[in-house]
Amino acid sequence: MAVTEASAGANASVPSDDTDTDTDTDTEFRAEVRSWLSAHLVGEFAALGTGNDLGGPAELGVRRRWERELAAGGWIGTAWPRQFGGRDLSLWQQLVFNEEYARANGPIRVGFFGEQLLGPTVMAFGTDEQRARFLPPILRAEEFWCQGFSEPEAGSDLANVKTAAVLDGDEWVITGQKVWTSLAHLADWIFVLARTDPGAPKHRGLSFLLCPMNQPGVEIRPIRQITGTAEFNEVFLDGARTRADLVVGGVGNGWKVVNGTLGFERGTAFLGQQLRFAAEYWRLVDVARDRGVDRDPVLRDRLADAYVGLEVMRQTGMRAIGRALAGKPPGPEASTGKLQWSRWHQRLGELATDVLGPQAMVTGGDSATGGDAREELLYSFLFSRSHTIYAGSSEVQRNIIGERVLGLPREPSGAPRASDR
Ligand SMILES: Cc1cc2nc3c(=O)[nH]c(=O)nc-3n(C[C@H](O)[C@H](O)[C@H](O)COP(=O)(O)OP(=O)(O)OC[C@H]3O[C@@H](n4cnc5c(N)ncnc54)[C@H](O)[C@@H]3O)c2cc1C
Known part of the structure; x- marks a missing residue:
């Protein structure tokens, strides 16, 4: 494998051919992104590394500052239309930005839920007042969001949510429990799927509410994972209040709106993450070389197989981009991409532990920061176990492919519908 281009990355060797498809304008744009990142992704920001460890309040402060730095550089909302304050960059340029961001070991994006999910949802389903109120603070990285969908009895079967919202004068009063709420401890706002009409059939009577986090009726309890870190939480809503007009898409239309949000999640929202996987792959190749195991015939085979998987993932990503460029929302075939990247990354983690050998059994603590390739690979291996669950x-993805792509019979009654999540 002829794969190195030393000038390209902070840590990782990268393939020399991933700029082949750039036009002249893209080449200029790539140079602009590289130069901005090399000037701004320094000091405390560079020290964050690529891990998900969201540490204590001090580190959260650095992560918020990094988001503001991105905002000041015009790198938040690059995909958003200009009419909503975005940059309306072409999908290709967004891909270039994400490629360069991954190559430079850019920190995990804690503004993800606002920029990738809530913003597009409000643009598509919100009122003008909601757009004017909520989109600008996302672009300025002043307000952060979390996603309050899942509950103990509502995950894949999302329409089963029990959290109730009742109108009290000009406010909704929300009561219920959300779980696996990523970044709730950092968020200023939560978008909540709640039942506003308990008498209506399961998929009706739901509403999509926007609720402030900083109030007495909201309690957040962290859930610690095998990584040692706690990115997600239980969120208890006990009489939490929000204004009556903060319903996106109208009262009772929550199911339609939530499916719009999930469409954004399944579509191109995780492309940036897949590009980070590519950078991780090349880091692993470097580690294999450093440890001299690049001569091991079995590990060489697996590294080559992983490269093939990486290329397949890239092509699948391109197809998703092509579809989005043609103005088509992600269809059921988006599930092939989700299955592909989640399994591929889990296998890469397993390969990383074999490349590291006995070193894989020791970690320096629960942090994946600081650019230590070994720590980052191990952290990623552990975190990757969750890829086949979230989003x-x-x-469920196989059910979607079976039923909606292949036309196979539906799941036996009683099981959640493949379209639920
Ligand atoms: C890292 C991570 C971050 C997350 N972040 C958030 C977040 O920010 N906000 C949020 O709302 N949620 C979040 N989630 C929750 C996530 O969306 C749910 O875990 C997911 O939807 C699955 O729901 P569940 O855990 O209740 O499992 P269940 O739905 O109970 O499923 C249990 C098992 O049964 C299988 N199963 C379920 N239905 C079927 C079926 N019809 N046919 C075959 N098998 C089936 C599932 O595949 C799974 O293996 C996160 C999860 C993870 C792991």
Whole structure:
């Protein structure tokens, strides 16, 4: 494998051919992104590394500052239309930005839920007042969001949510429990799927509410994972209040709106993450070389297989981009991409532990920061176990492919519908 281009990355060797498809304008744009990142991704920001460890309040402060730095550089909302304050960059340029961001080991984006999910949802389903109120603070990295969908009895079967919202004068009063709420401890706002009409059939009577986090009726309890870190939480809503007009898409239309949000999640929202996987792959190749195991015939085979998987993932990503460029929302075939990247990254983690050998059994603590390739690979291996669950579990994705792409019979009654999540 002829794969190195030393000038390209902070840590990783990268393939020399991933700029082949750039036009002249893209080449200029790539140079602009590289130069901005090399000037701004320094000091405390560079020290964050690529891990998900969201540490204590001090580190959260650095992560918020990094988001503001990105905002000041015009790198938040690059995909958003200009009419909503975005940069309306072409999908290709967004891809270039994400490629360069991954190559430079840019920190995990804690503004993800606002920029990738809530913003597009409000643009598509919100009122003008909601757009004017909520979009600018996302672009300025002044307000952060979390996603309050899942509950103990509502994951894949999302329409089963029990959290209730009742109108009290000009406010909704929300009561219920959300779980697996990523970044709730950092968020200023939560978008909540709640039942506003308990008498209506399961998929009706739901509403999509916007609720402030900083109030007495909201309690956040962290959930610690095998990584040692706690990116997600339980969120208890006990009489939490929000204004009556903060319903996106109208009262009772929550199911339609939530499916719009999930469409954004399944579509191109995780492309940036997949590009980070590519940078991780090349880091692993470097580690294999450093440890001299690049001569091991079995590990060489697996590294080559992983490269093939990486290329397949890239092509699948391109197809998703092509579809989005043609103005088509992600269809059921988006599930193939989700299955592909989640399994591929889990296998890469397993390969990383074999490349590291006995070193894989020791970590320096629960932090994946500081640019230590070994720590980052191990952290990523552990975190990757969750890929086949979030954003739609693998079993549900297979049901979607079976039923909606292949036209196979539906799941036996009683099981959640493949379209649920
Ligand atoms: C890292 C991470 C971050 C997350 N972040 C958030 C967040 O920010 N906000 C949020 O709302 N949620 C979040 N989630 C929750 C996530 O969306 C749910 O875990 C997911 O939807 C699955 O729901 P569940 O955990 O309740 O499992 P269940 O739905 O109970 O599923 C249990 C098992 O049964 C299988 N199964 C379920 N239905 C079927 C079926 N019809 N056919 C075959 N098999 C089936 C599933 O695949 C799974 O293996 C996160 C999860 C993870 C792991």
